Amino acid sequence: MRNTLNEATSSKILAIKILELCQVKIDLENSFRLLFAIDTPLGFSKAFTDLIVSRVAAGQILSSSANPYLHRETERFLFERGLSPLSPIKDMIGSQATKGIHFLARFAPDLASCGLWTDGRYIQAIEAYPSACKRSACISDMRRPFYENSGGSVPIEKLKARREFYHVDLEDALTCALVGWSFESQPDLLVHPTPAIDQSEGWIFVPCDGLRSLEHA
Numbered sequence: 001m002r003n004t005l006n007e008a009t010s011s012k013i014l015a016i017k018i019l020e021l022c023q024v025k026i027d028l029e030n031s032f033r034l035l036f037a038i039d040t041p042l043g044f045s046k047a048f049t050d051l052i053v054s055r056v057a058a059g060q061i062l063s064s065s066a067n068p069y070l071h072r073e074t075e076r077f078l079f080e081r082g083l084s085p086l087s088p089i090k091d092m093i094g095s096q097a098t099k100g101i102h103f104l105a106r107f108a109p110d111l112a113s114c115g116l117w118t119d120g121r122y123i124q125a126i127e128a129y130p131s132a133c134k135r136s137a138c139i140s141d142m143r144r145p146f147y148e149n150s151g152g153s154v155p156i157e158k159l160k161a162r163r164e165f166y167h168v169d170l171e172d173a174l175t176c177a178l179v180g181w182s183f184e185s186q187p188d189l190l191v192h193p194t195p196a197i198d199q200s201e202g203w204i205f206v207p208c209d210g211l212r213s214l215e216h217a
Helices: 002-007 011-023 044-055 072-077 094-107 136-148 166-183
Strands: 034-038 111-113 116-120 123-127
Touching: 002 011, 011 034, 011 123, 034 094, 034 166, 094 123, 123 166, 136 166
Parallel strands: 034 123
Antiparallel strands: 111 116, 116 123
């Protein structure tokens, strides 16, 4: 995949190469588009970008959780609802975040709406977070066909993944794909950003039923 991304010279070529890897036949005369649901931060907090680009300080820094440079609004939203997303600044996921943002810059540089990046034709990208899906009944139901002996009422966490999902990263990739499918086909299953969210920070799309209510978080 690294070679595919590095060798693609345009969004169209990348989309064609990805479809070839997936053994999906397409008619190049007709329009086609891929949506990538990417498991890494695709932005930084506005306070951090203001600090780096313009040397504008955000004010007092108190606790880590309240540090405006470390977390975006979308991450604070998830903190309040029982989840623990990583920070692209203080956690090791920062390396992956640079790769994700590099991908956007090359193949989906335009912001269509908060959290949705595109090249305008062939590629779209959103940010996903597999750990936020563990409590989601709707995502669990979508995952069930990809497990062995999944026809009964056995809880999905007790089922064995099919052979092709031999590593937890592949299971996370499946979850991201299902979040992407939900974004396209059943968007009401996901939490969407409010108008108050700064679009430059991006948004983590998670299933509504995977979050705790504020009073129980």
